[in-house]
Amino acid sequence: MTTTSPATTDEAPQPATPPPPSRGWATLRPLILRLHFYAGLFVAPFLLVAAVTGLLYAASFQAEKIVYAHELTVPVGDRKLPVSAQVSAAREAHPEGTVSAVRPSPEADATTRVLLSGVEGVDADHTLAVFVDPYTGKVRGALEQYGSTGALPLRTWIDEFHRDLHLGEPGRLYSEFAASWLWVIAGGGLVLWFSRRRARRTVRGTAGRRRTLGLHGTVGAWAAAGFVFLSATGLTWSTYAGANIDELRTSLGQSTPSVSADAGGDHAGHGPAASSGGDAGHGVGLDKVLAAARAEGLGDPVEIVPPADASSAYVVKQVQRSWPEKQDSVAVDPATGEVTDVLRFADHPLLAKLTRWGIDLHTGTLFGLVNQIALMLLALCLILLIVWGYRMWWQRGRGNAFGRPIPRGAWQQVPPQILVPLLAAIAVLGYFVPLLGIPLAAFVVVDVVLGEIAHRRGQRTYGAGRT
Known part of the structure; x- marks a missing residue:
């Protein structure tokens, strides 16, 4: 019987003279290549969903302004009504629930938002935003709102689709899985691209798999830093990695502080301020509370949170997430109208600031429209890279089948x-x-x-x- 070769038909032919063994960090290249190939192969579907939904989310900020123009904007009048009068108009139209916060009109043509919690038919972690004309007191509509950026139904739906595919907490595993691997794939691809020893790295004049590889590598190299950033910032509020990051920040004394909602004062240092319950007209009232906050330098946009109970203070906090960030907050005694506590964003720990800036840059709010366009371009690059990646896999085959996998045993070559x-x-x-x-x-x-x-x-x- 004739002797057969141990090599199987799906393996690449071996050269007659094996190349000399690699030394040092060059030995990592086959291992990185294998990891990049398989990670891209199996993680790509999750990344594709994240990229498409992320692109839609970045575009939703501008879409929201068009879809809800009637609720968000008003003709500019001569003089705005007191905030308390605007809240009264909102409560007359919507007596249900309780006032959890008030966002006075931040611009001349913007409405005031009166946020109601405990409204039947509204999710427990959402509020009903009642939009009031600050000049006439007319209610222009009411919409469900979510999050500190004031996302309305369109953006909320896209945000939840991007975050958890509308599957709740179990669905968040998909986005955390994608974020956990994105930086690995991007970093590995970057190493592979720059380790290629070619005299010329040009796409022009090439065809087939080589052209696809050139496009894939060039776009990936330019976008890699953005992908690593999206991965790192996305993990900060993920379920498992995010909890570990929060624990680490707390152990280092770098957690995000909050102003004390105790009417007696003193910094709480940590823990959430009062955010629900109470009475918007309690004590000195909203207008004097807002005036006290203005005296401390809190400019628009601000959010006024009523006292949670008889022993709590009003909390007024700036809610601007665009550059420069406005995140100062004060507590105001409802009995006297005096400021009992002040917390400046400038005094936040460094990691707390970096986390805030990272999240706002990730969500497209830090630099407004420019930020959102950059995110859409990154998402588009990721979509193209995934398509090109699968195309290269196909092109490695023999015209009618996907290509061969990267050979095993790369780790054995590493010193x-x-x-x-x-x-x-x-x-x-x-x-x-x-x-x-x-x-x-x-x-x-x-x-x-x-x-x-x-x-x-x-x-x-x-x-x-x-x-």
Whole structure:
């Protein structure tokens, strides 16, 4: 019987003379290539959903202004009514629920928002925003609102689709999984692109897989920093990695402080301010409370939160998330109208500021329209990279099938002095980012098992061929 080769038909042909072994960090390239290939292959569908919904979310800010123009804007009048009169008009039209906050008209042509909580038919973590003409007191409509940026139904729907696919807490695993792996894929692709030893890195004049690879690599290299940023900031408010990040910030004394809602004063340091219940007309009233906040330098836009109970103070906080950020807050005694506590954004810990800026940049509010356009371009780049990635996989085949996988055993080429610290770093990172660590460990186990099975089959085939 003739002797058969141990190589299977789906493996790449081996060169007659093997190349000399790589040294140092160059030995990591095959390992990074294999990781980039498989991570891109299996994570790409999740990233594609995140990219498409993220693109829609970035566009929803401008769409919201068009769709809800009647509720958001009014003709400019001569003089605005007192805030208390505007709240009274809102309560007359909508007596249901309780006033949880008031956002006075921040611009000449903007309405005042009176936020009601505990309204039947409105989600518990949402409010009903009643829009009032600040000049006439006429109610121009009421819409469900979500979050500190005041998202209305259109943006809220897209936001929840991007965050959890409208599946609730279980659905958030998809977005955290995508965010956990995006920086790995982007970083690996960047290393591979710059490690390619080519005299000329041009797309012009090439065709087929080489052209696709050139487009994929060039766009990926330019967009990699943006992808790493989106991944890092997205993880800050994810379910598992976000909790670990919050715990780390707290242990370092870098958590976000809040003004004390205790009418007696003193910084609380941590913990949420009162955000529901109470009476918007309690004590000295909204107008004197707002005047006290203005005297402390709190300019528009602001949100006034009524006292939660008899022992609590009013809280007035700036809610501008565009640059420059306005995040100062004060507490005002409802009995005297005096400011009992002041918290400046400038006094926030550094990591708290960075977290705030990162989230606002991620959500498209920090630099307004420019920020939103940049996010849409990043999302479009990610969509193209995924399409090109799958196309390259197809082009690696023989015209009618997807291409061969990257060969196993790349980790065996890495020297121990590099491999051991690398594994230790991955273990620590996997602990803090579990939706990276757990799938990666599962991939390694499955890959080792499949490799061992293939090795044994090859030995049996080779042994049978020699008999």
